[in-house]
Amino acid sequence: MSAPLLAVDHLTMRFGGLIAIGDLSFEAQPREITAIIGPNGAGKTTVFNCLTGFYRPSSGMLSLTHKNGQRFLLERLDGHLITRTARVARTFQNIRLFSNMTVLENLMVAQHAALMKASLFTLGGLFGLPGYRKAERNALELARHWLDKVGLTAKADEAANALPYGDQRRLEIVRAMCTGPELLCLDEPAAGLNPKESADLNQLLLSIKREEEIGILLIEHDMSVVMGISDHVVVLDYGRKIAEGPPSHVRADKAVIRAYLGEAEDAEEDAC
Amino acid sequence: MAYFLQQLINGVTLGAIYGLIAIGYTMVYGIIGMINFAHGEIYMIGAFISLIAFLVLGAMGVTYVPLALLLVLILAMGFTALWGWAVERLAYRPLRGSFRLAPLITAIGMSILLGNLVQILQGARVKTLPPTVPGGLILMEAEGFAVRLSFLQIFIVALTIALMIGFTWLIKNTSLGRAQRACEQDMTMAALIGVNVDRTISATFVIGAALAAVAGLMVTLYYGVIDFYIGFLAGIKAFTAAVLGGIGSLPGAMLGGLLIGLIEAFWSGYFTTEYKDVAAFSILVLVLIFRPTGLLGRPEVEKV
Numbered sequence A: 001m002s003a004p005l006l007a008v009d010h011l012t013m014r015f016g017g018l019i020a021i022g023d024l025s026f027e028a029q030p031r032e033i034t035a036i037i038g039p040n041g042a043g044k045t046t047v048f049n050c051l052t053g054f055y056r057p058s059s060g061m062l063s064l065t066h067k068n069g070q071r072f073l074l075e076r077l078d079g080h081l082i083t084r085t086a087r088v089a090r091t092f093q094n095i096r097l098f099s100n101m102t103v104l105e106n107l108m109v110a111q112h113a114a115l116m117k118a119s120l121f122t123l124g125g126l127f128g129l130p131g132y133r134k135a136e137r138n139a140l141e142l143a144r145h146w147l148d149k150v151g152l153t154a155k156a157d158e159a160a161n162a163l164p165y166g167d168q169r170r171l172e173i174v175r176a177m178c179t180g181p182e183l184l185c186l187d188e189p190a191a192g193l194n195p196k197e198s199a200d201l202n203q204l205l206l207s208i209k210r211e212e213e214i215g216i217l218l219i220e221h222d223m224s225v226v227m228g229i230s231d232h233v234v235v236l237d238y239g240r241k242i243a244e245g246p247p248s249h250v251r252a253d254k255a256v257i258r259a260y261l262g263e264a265e266d267a268e269e270d271a272c
Numbered sequence B: 001m002a003y004f005l006q007q008l009i010n011g012v013t014l015g016a017i018y019g020l021i022a023i024g025y026t027m028v029y030g031i032i033g034m035i036n037f038a039h040g041e042i043y044m045i046g047a048f049i050s051l052i053a054f055l056v057l058g059a060m061g062v063t064y065v066p067l068a069l070l071l072v073l074i075l076a077m078g079f080t081a082l083w084g085w086a087v088e089r090l091a092y093r094p095l096r097g098s099f100r101l102a103p104l105i106t107a108i109g110m111s112i113l114l115g116n117l118v119q120i121l122q123g124a125r126v127k128t129l130p131p132t133v134p135g136g137l138i139l140m141e142a143e144g145f146a147v148r149l150s151f152l153q154i155f156i157v158a159l160t161i162a163l164m165i166g167f168t169w170l171i172k173n174t175s176l177g178r179a180q181r182a183c184e185q186d187m188t189m190a191a192l193i194g195v196n197v198d199r200t201i202s203a204t205f206v207i208g209a210a211l212a213a214v215a216g217l218m219v220t221l222y223y224g225v226i227d228f229y230i231g232f233l234a235g236i237k238a239f240t241a242a243v244l245g246g247i248g249s250l251p252g253a254m255l256g257g258l259l260i261g262l263i264e265a266f267w268s269g270y271f272t273t274e275y276k277d278v279a280a281f282s283i284l285v286l287v288l289i290f291r292p293t294g295l296l297g298r299p300e301v302e303k304v
Helices: A044-051 A079-084 A103-109 A112-118 A130-149 A165-178 A195-212 A223-229 A247-251 A254-261 B002-032 B039-059 B065-095 B101-122 B151-173 B175-185 B187-192 B197-223 B230-245 B250-270 B276-290
Strands: A006-015 A018-028 A033-037 A059-065 A071-073 A088-090 A183-187 A215-219 A232-237 A240-245 B136-142 B145-150
Touching: A006 A044, A018 A044, A018 A232, A018 A240, A033 A044, A033 A195, A033 A223, A044 A088, A044 A183, A044 A215, A079 A088, A079 A112, A079 B187, A088 A165, A103 A112, A103 A130, A103 A165, A103 B175, A112 A130, A112 B175, A130 A165, A165 A183, A165 A195, A195 A215, A195 A223, A223 A247, A232 A247, A232 A254, A240 A247, A240 A254, B002 B039, B002 B136, B002 B145, B002 B151, B002 B175, B002 B197, B002 B230, B002 B250, B039 B065, B039 B101, B039 B197, B039 B230, B065 B101, B065 B197, B101 B230, B136 B151, B145 B151, B151 B175, B151 B197, B151 B250, B175 B187, B175 B197, B187 B197, B197 B230, B230 B250, B230 B276, B250 B276
Parallel strands: A033 A215, A033 A232, A088 A183, A183 A215
Antiparallel strands: A006 A018, A006 A059, A059 A071, A232 A240, B136 B145
C-alpha cells in the first residue's frame, strides 16, 4: 500500500499546563472520509488548527503525501503555503464566507494564487495578456462547475450573506474545493442543517470523495453523517485517541460509549 | 455668479488632488486597520520625484510637453510606489500582530523620518518649477471678472477621473482586487484559501503610493512650488477627506476629497485665505463628533 495522504505522528499540543492533544497518531487515506469525533473539548478543532498552521504543535510530525508522491511537513509550513503548495483546505465551525462579495467572487478569490501567477502579479492582467485570459476562463469554468454541483448557479451574483444558511455551508465547502485541495478538512459542516440539508451534504461529500479522489477529514457531531459516510473514524477524548476503526467497529467500542454516555456499569453493545 | 464658478473650478481641482491622496489612507485602513500617517510624506516624495524627473528630462532635451508629462507620470508613480513598498516592508510588516498602537507610532516615526530625509537630501528651501502647461480657456466674463479654466486644471481633473475609474475597476474586477476585498474582511480565511496576505497588503501600499505620486505631480504643476513640508498639511487634509467620506470606503474617499477641496476653495474665496485650514479641520472635528462613520462609511462591524 502506498503512503497515506496524511500521517499524524505523535502529535502533542500543550497550552501551558493543559494538554489539548496528547500523543495522537492516526492516518487518513486518499479517497476516504476520515471522521474525528469526540465529546466537546476533546481537541478535535485543535487538530485542525495544527494541520492548517494556526498552531505550532508542541511536538510530533504532520506529514502529507500527494498523489504524485510529493511530501510536505505541515508543521513547518506557513499559513498560505499550506493551502497553496501542500493543498490542504479547511472550513470552520462558524461560517466564514466573504460576506460582502458575491457567490461567484467567493469562488474566484479561492483561485487567486493561480490567477495572480498567470497575470504576472496583475500587470499582465491589466493589459489582457492571453495567458491571463485563459487562466481566468479556466477559473470561471471551475467556479461554475462547483456552483452547478451545489445548485447555486442561479445565485452566482448574489451577495454571499444573502444566501440561506444551508447554501452558505455548501458554498463554503465548494470554495475550499476551488483551491484544488488534496486534503479537505471540514469542521462540523452539518452543524445547524436540517435533515434534508444534512442528507444533501452527505451526497456532496461522497461525490467529492469519488470524483475528485481526495481525502476528507471531518469533525462532526451529527452521528448520522459520521456513521453514514465515513470510512474511518478516530475517537478523541481529553486529547487522546481512545478508539479508531470503521464506523461499525467504533460504534460498538466500550471506551467510546463510556466517553459519550459517561461511566456505565455494563454499557450496552448497540448503544451509539 | 462668475466668482462662484471660478471658486467651483478651483475647488474641484483641489478636491481631485485631495481625493487621490485620500484613497491611500482609506485603502490601507480598510485592509489592515491602521492610519498610515506617513502617507502625506509619500505624496511629498512623489512631488519631489516629479520635479526631479522634469528637470532631468528638460536637461535631456525632452521638451514636448505631453511626452514629458507622460514620462514624469510613469517615473513618479514607479519610484514613489517603490518608496511606499519599502516603508511597508521595513516599518510596518515586522510589527504586524504587535499591539494596536505600534503601527500608529511607527507611522508617525516614518512620517518624521521621510520629511527629514528629504530636507537633508534636497535642502529646506522651496523648489520651484516654471509653468509647464500654460494656457487655458476663458469660460465667461461678467462684471469685469473672467472665469478661467486652465488646461492644467482640465488635465488634473481628467486624469483624476480616469485614475479613479481605472482603480475602481481594478478593485472590482481583477484577482488582486478580489484578494484585497477578501483580506479586508477576513485575513485568516484569505490566507487559508491561498491568498498571499503579505503580498496583497504590499500591493495596497504600492497602489496608494502611486496615486499619491500623481497627486504630488499635480501639485508640483499647479502651484509650481514645493518643499519638504508640504506632506504634512496635505496628508492631514486628505486624511480628513477620508474620514469625511467614511474611512475604509473608496467612493467615500473620492467624495470626501472633492468636498474638502470645495470647502477650502469657497472658504478662501468668500471669507479669508488665512483660516482655510481651520475650515477643513473643523469639518474633521464635526464629522468625528456627529457622524464618525463618515458620509458613505459602514458602521464599524466588530471582526471575530
